[in-house]
Amino acid sequence: MTDQTTTGILGPVTIRPPFDPELVPAEEAIRGAMPVLSHETLPTVRRLLAEGMPGMEPADLTAGGRVRVEERQVPGPEGAPDITLLILSPADGTWPRAGIYYVHGGGMVVGERRTGVDSFVPFVAEGGAVVVSVEYRLAPEHPDPAPVEDCYAGLLWTAKNADELGINPDRLLIAGMSAGGGLAAGTALLARDRAFPKLSHQVLVCPMLDDRFATHSSRMLDGLTGWDRNSNLFGWTSLLGERRGGPDVSPYAAPARAEDLSNLPRTYIDTGSAELFRDEILTYARRLSEAGVNVDLHMWGGGFHGFDQIGAHAAVSRASVATREEFIRRALKD
Template sequence: MEQQAAGQTVPGSVTIRPPFDPEIEPILAALESFPTLTSESLATFRKLVSGPPPGVDPIDFTVGGAVRVEERQVPGPEGAPDITLVILRPSAGASGLPGIYHTHGGGMVACNRFTGVDQFLPYVAEGKAAIVSVEYRLAPEHPDPAPVEDCYAGLLWTANHADELGIDAQRLLIAGISAGGGLAAGVALLARDRGFPTLSHQLLLCPMLDDRLETHSSRMLDGEGAWDRNDNLFGWNALLGSRRGGPDVSPYAAPARATDLSGLPRTYLECGSADGLRDETLTYAARLSQAGVSVDLHLWGGGYHGFEALAPHAAISRACLAARDEFMRRAIGPDGTCRT
């Protein structure tokens, strides 16, 4: 297979894509200031995604005082630096809460431990869950296996300190979007194969699972959408270097490579039909189900990458977020009705 340097275009012609949902398509114009990812543009890209857009108020992670925010430095993988976790718990205090372990998105190359956490804050503010979100090392400065091993190290610490954190170690789920979804899937595989901890659920939201870029959807966006094939190629090359697309890629780095998906926790997957990560999401869902895993799959017609965050008030986004919320509330509910 031909290897590509970071920033080069994917070989082959662009394939046909479904139309974008007309209500959310105009939002894409606001993303034109975001450069296509290259080694030269990475620093600019990181600055653009490190905080709220101009004119948008920062997120109140305390939710008006209902949530206690704490940061901890905890041991990283053996021989590696410590990692930072942000821990969000109900200010009123509680014990035996479900734990949401969060791995942020950003194409393996950007963003931080606060990115995307806001989607889970309501459950903490309502006293129904606690969140631990990990700051993992980013590629290309820290290529595979640094990101996934950092994420696993944070999960290990969380499980070992569950009582201290007020978390029920038997009700620990992992969640991530985009690159964070891929890392969540990789960590779930690591936890299964290393025998600890046991996860109750995994939420893989438009997950980045396959480095090979051989699917129809992985080639259908070129200079359009919120994450096109060139951005995707850059992220995978940053993570894997010359190994990308070749035979020596770990399933923990690219979970689509895993040959055995049995024994994984109940899985929620979602993706838009006009997202370049669509086909790897659908294939992973089918393979999980064939391996005996209980799967909830949602494909949103006309959705592009991250549409529900970029256009949260659109009808398609409200439907997506409602489905996700319904699953989450069952997953963290007192009787664990979504456990199996």
């Protein structure tokens, strides 16, 4: 099978590993509920995500009153609008805590500061962290470098105001999922190259790292899962326009292009074996390790993009989440 809309750009579909059997119903459900991203479907996808999936109640970010929720308008990049930060802190007010700076996913084109942040609420409710979630500008209305520069501006404000936020500046982590994982990796590169702030860890969950579609896995999903190669092409093209795949793409936008991965924080990075981003993630983890970075890499058999959120009931999903949470809890105490 070849997708006629991408012939000549992405080439034929390649072979993929099978999905974990427990995940198959979840994959079918998300595929039926969410259209493939395009200029025509983008408003619908944004509306569906804003309204929430049918039958799912909004997450209680207060954790029953144990978490204080506030929002701040803070300076954006020079010459750009202010950005909004969602701040979750322990209600008991004990200071200081580790800080988790969170970047939401959404293919560079959808999502907002509350998207996926509920995954980090337990660390706040347990008293181990303050979480700051950034609302960055989205493509295609705001192409590169707007998203990553917004993320860096929010991180810069967080670090400069660590005392007020109750954050120990020596324990400041950055975390992101999917596109947010790619932006987190790009923001970590910016923080290194601009010499502030110093990050203790980066947690990259199925990160979106490479715009070039040069790997086997980048071409192996067509019409399957909530994020296939066609959605991926739309996301990257929305961010980069005609530069996508060419020589003029910044490593801060596509971290797989970074030539120097030294002096980056200890890294947790994960992927599924049937994940579109699998190969770029494995390569990034190897290159980080070769550059002297301490890396925890996990590949989960039969997992597709976002499997442990979409099919949370499955044994492989529960193992993935437990492993990631255990790493973060250790990181908060390092």
